[in-house]
Amino acid sequence: MNPELKSIVEALLLAADRALSVDEIRSVFDEADRPERDELKQALAGIAADCEHRGVELREVASGYRLQIRQELAGWVNRLWEEKPPRYTRALLETLALIAYRQPATRGDIEEVRGVSVSTGIIRTLLDRDWIRISGHRETPGRPELFVTTRQFLDHFNLKSLSDLPPLSEINELPEALPEEA
C-alpha cells in the first residue's frame, strides 16, 4: 500500500471535520492518480489500525468515514469547554449593538456604519441565538431583510425594554473595552 495515500486520507478526514464517503475522498485526486476503491479501503484499514493506541478511532457512519475522539476520553474533552466558553468576535458584538440601537436595520445599514461587510455567519449566529429576528423587508431594490432584536435579547441583558439601553451620547464616552484573551 502507498504510505503517502494513507497520509493524504488521514489529512482529509481531519481537515473535513465531518464524515467523508469513499467517493468524496476519491474526488480530490486528479483522474490520473485517483486511487481505486479497493486501494482506498486498504488505506482506511491502515489508518484504523494505526489508531489502536491513539486518542481517535476511525468510525464508519452512514455518510462515510470519520475520525472521532474515543468515547473513553469524552470526560477530558468536555472539560475543555467548561474551562473556556467560546467568545464572540468584536464584529458580532458590534453588529448586535447596531441592530439594537438602529432597529429595524438592514445588513447594508450596519455595513455603512462599520465600513466592512457583515458576514452571513454573524447574522446566522444572532438568529440562532434568538437575539435578533427578521421583522420584514425594506421596500428598496433587493428588498433587504430588516432585523430587530427579540424579547430573548432583552431577557439576556436583563432589560425591561429597549428604552433601558443607555442613550448613545453616554455610550460615546465609554472606553473602548476590547475583548482580548489575557
Add this chain to the structure above:
Amino acid sequence: MNPELKSIVEALLLAADRALSVDEIRSVFDEADRPERDELKQALAGIAADCEHRGVELREVASGYRLQIRQELAGWVNRLWEEKPPRYTRALLETLALIAYRQPATRGDIEEVRGVSVSTGIIRTLLDRDWIRISGHRETPGRPELFVTTRQFLDHFNLKSLSDLPPLSEINELPEALPEEA
C-alpha cells in the same frame, strides 16, 4: 511516559478548534492527577514524533500547540472546499506588515510610510479578524489609536512569536551626498 496521557492530549488537540496552551491542557485534569508541565511536554514531544509519517503535524504557535494538516497536503485538502481561501489586497497586507513590524503604530504612522491614506475598511477587517487590536492611544494631539498585532495574528500565520517574522530588509547606509544631476 504514560501512554494514556498522550492519547488524552491528542484527543484534546483534535477536539479544540484552536491552539491549546500547556496550562489549558493541564486544567482539564483533576488536581490529583494533573500532569506536571515536564510530563506534558514529553507527551507533546511523543505526539510530534508519532506524526512523523502522518498527514498531520504538531506545531507550536503563539497561543500554544495545535495539530494541523501538513502544508504539503494543502493541494488535496483544499479541494474539499468550494470556497477559495480569501486573498488579501496589497493595501491590507502592507498595513498589517507596518503594524506587525512597527508596533505600536498609529494610522498616521502607516500613512506616512505608505504615502496614502489607510481606509477604514482595512483597519476594520484587521480588527474583525482579531489580527490587530487597539493597545492604547498616543499622547499627541488627537490621541490617535495605537495598533498592535494579536496572538491570533501569530497563530494564523503559523508563528510562535514576533521574532519569527521574516526579517525586515536592511536599509543600506545612505551616502553623504547624491551625485549631481545631469
Add this chain to the structure above:
Amino acid sequence: MVAPPPKTPQAPESQQQLAIAYVAGAAVEELPGDLYIPPNALEVYLEAFEGPLDLLLYLIKRQNIDILEVDVAEITDQYMAYIELMQAGQFELAAEYMVMAAMLAEIKSRILLPRPETAEEEEADPRMQLIRRLLEYERYKLAAENLDDLPRLNRELRQARAGLPEIQRTIPEPVVELSDLLAAMAGALRQAELFEHHHVSLESISTEEKIGHLLRSLEKNRFVPLVSLLDPREGRLGVVVTFLAIMEMMRGAMVEIVQSDVFGPIHLRLAGKEPGKEESA
C-alpha cells in the same frame, strides 16, 4: 490584486523623450510607447499602484536602476506624464498623487536653480528625503509580500479536528454582558466618526488650472513679480503647484522670466506667442 503592468522592452534613451508634448488642457498626444494604455484599462492600471510612492518605485525599477541613483528630474517628468495621462482619462486622482507631484516639482526646481553656497543649505539635499521615503516604503512593500508568502491557516494549513465523542455536553453559549455590548457600540460609533473624517480630503490644485489662472494674471509686455503670483491661502501645496505651472509654461515657451540682479526679484511676463497658436514671424 492586479498584476503589475507588463514591462515593455524599451531602451532607456527613449524615456528621455518623455519631455512631454502636451500643453495645458490640450489632449495628450505624444506618449512614449511604454506609457500607452487603452483608456478603458486606465482604471485597472491605476489600481495596480498602491499610491504615489508605489508608482515612483515602479518607474525607477522599470529603468533597472538603484533608488540611490535616481535622476529626480527625469523621474519627475515621467511621474507627471502619468498624472497627465490619468487626468486626461477623466480619472479622479487621489489627493496624494497631487501632493507628490508638487513635492517632486519642488525638488526638481531646487535642483535646477543655482544653489547658494552656504554650508547649511548644502546639507539639505532635497532628494535625500524622497529617497529615504522610497527606501522605507520599499522595505515594507517587501515585508508585506513576505507576510503573504507565509503559510497560513485555511490556505496552506488547516487545523486538524476529529469528531467529538457522542455523549457530549452541549458547548456553552458565549457569555455577553451588557457592558460588552455597549463597548462594542462605542467602538463602532468611534470608527464611524473616523470614517467621516476621511471623506474630507485635500482640495487638490491641478497644474492645468493653475496655468489657466496664471495666464489670466499675466499680461503681455508687462512684467509681474513672481511673488505676487503666489497665494498664501493656497498653502504650501499651492505654492508648489504654482512653481510647477510656471515650469510647465517655461517649457512651452509661454512665459519669459527675468531676474535682473543675482538674488534680485524674479519677474514674469507672457511670451510673445499665445499658447496653441503658431508663432507669427
